[in-house]
Amino acid sequence: MSAVKKRVWPKVENIFEQQLTKSTVFLNKDIISAHYIPEKLPFREKQIGEVTQGLGAVANNAKPNNFFIYGKTGTGKTSTVKHVLEQLDDFVSKRNLPVSSCYVNSRSHPSKYKVLLKALRSFYPEKDFLGYSASFVYEKLLSFANENAAHLILVLDEIDKIKDVDELMYSLSRGNDELTSGSITIIGISNNLTFKEKLDPRTKSSLCEREMVFDPYNATELQKILQERCDKAFKEDSVTPGAISLAAALAAQESGDARTAVMLMQRAGEIADMDETMIVDDVKVEKAKASVEEEIILSMISTLPQQQQLVLYAISQLSLSTHGFTKVNGEVEKGVMFSGEIFEAYLQLAKKFDVRTITSRWFRQYINELEMYGLILVTSSGKGVKGQTRLIKLGFDAGKIKSALEKELMKAF
């Protein structure tokens, strides 16, 4: 047996070593990442109090009400609930109360069976229930509550993604009736209010025993939030006040979304690290905005069905061509077009790419979805136009959308 020869690497500093010794504006980068949950949630004291009070029933060995929490993305729904749950876990373990909670992201568990399975796994961490039937999982969950006289709290984030919510809620409320001790409580979180209207009336009344709405943050609130986070995430004096107020203002005018505000600051910090200026100012935030926006656009576009991408491509193409739409008062608005016009352009494009075409009915469906995603803005025609149609405008820069789509469509053809 011959000794293994040691490989001799050229004497260049390891790139990770370089990375480590490189100077950075960050003190603790995790704090400014989108997934971080701060221990204090400014401007959500009222909501925290409400959830806490609702769940407080378990201290008296009673079943808490179900909750339905609604609000746009980045308004602190998930953070609030997770925060309260952490406190609750802490509280009940100190007092030895039979309370267990489980957080489920319904996007990765989008059916009744998967939700129940996920819950069961978290209550029996040592066992693996893979392959068991739906009814077994359900019974096992009930008996867990019954035998331990435990109050179970299930948080269903993005509850609108569950295909059979009605059945899930029905089973659970029936389960609650069967239990002689213990209970199961649901906290549903959604950013889609129309979801509530689609529910079976019985599901609706049981899920919405208590309802809460999270309003978007305004610019001042966002600024405070950012300030607090930046103080901990960045090194001292590496962030200018202007940078924070700009990031807050940009996020506020977009949607009041705290996540984008945080992402802006994170990206701005990365940019400052790259060019080694060691200072995060409003210029870096401005740059970050372009980069974050591009990323959002790209990630949204890449998940669209191909046909819908073509529709959007038709819109961006028309939007870039010189024509504008003349309003009643003689004003000319650029980049606005009729839906019929877009459909025609779409048909032409599909012909060029030699793909099948969708009908105008489904085309309108696609337009509605694009509006929901915020990729386009839609208004009714109103006066000055014959017939009833809609005026459509891109929500983002036409050039960016077009080039992103070209990349995406190139992959396909």
Next chain:
DNA sequence: CCTCCACAGGAAGCGCAGGAGT
């Protein structure tokens, strides 16, 4: 006032893929 235009969007149904039940 009526009619036509240019759509909007609901309802029903169709073909298909992928699970669940047997």
Next chain:
DNA sequence: ACTCCTGCGCTTCCTGTGGAGG
């Protein structure tokens, strides 16, 4: 392995709507 069922993407058909134009 086989049916049966169900959700999904889409088409077909249809009724409704707001404004222009006669």
